[in-house]
Amino acid sequence: MARSTRRVSARSGRRDRHGRGIRSAVTGPVLEPIRTRADFFDSCVASAVEYVQDEWPDELAGVSFEVAGVPRGEPGPSGVDRWRVSIRERRVVLYRLPIERLAHLHKDDEWHRRSFIESCVFRAVAELLGKDPWDIAPERYRHF
Numbered sequence: 247m248a249r250s251t252r253r254v255s256a257r258s259g260r261r262d263r264h265g266r267g268i269r270s271a272v273t274g275p276v277l278e279p280i281r282t283r284a285d286f287f288d289s290c291v292a293s294a295v296e297y298v299q300d301e302w303p304d305e306l307a308g309v310s311f312e313v314a315g316v317p318r319g320e321p322g323p324s325g326v327d328r329w330r331v332s333i334r335e336r337r338v339v340l341y342r343l344p345i346e347r348l349a350h351l352h353k354d355d356e357w358h359r360r361s362f363i364e365s366c367v368f369r370a371v372a373e374l375l376g377k378d379p380w381d382i383a384p385e386r387y388r389h390f
Contacts, residue, residue: 294367312339329370338370
């Protein structure tokens with residue numbers, strides 16, 4: 247019986263090891279795929295941004311929201327930045343690692359992590375618009 251000698255490009259994310267076919271997901275066919283901290287962070291930011299864009303459509307028209315790992319350069323006098331706002335460029339950059347790691351939550355569960363991430367989005371938007379975070383999201387803003 248002849249063996250298959252197909253080669254898989256090193257650039258593709260899939261492997262066909264020893265001609266046995268492509269590997270299945272780590273979680274298998276029954277369980278849901280693994281959700282990473284970055285995926286959780288991105289979904290929290292996306293839902294908060296969607297909320298504030300619905301609340302402030304005219305003020306946030308053309309504003310770009312981005313997620314980055316860490317801020318570049320040395321920490322400023324007030325410590326490590328959680329976000330950066332550029333009013334001139336109409337751009338908000340949220341830094342995932344400082345927000346996650348410097349949260350100091352009194353209870354470390356999904357709800358509190360989500361609320362803290364949303365509060366960072368609301369505070370960044372408030373800085374961009376020159377308003378109080380309570381005015382940005384009166385129903386959802388929680389001060390941490």
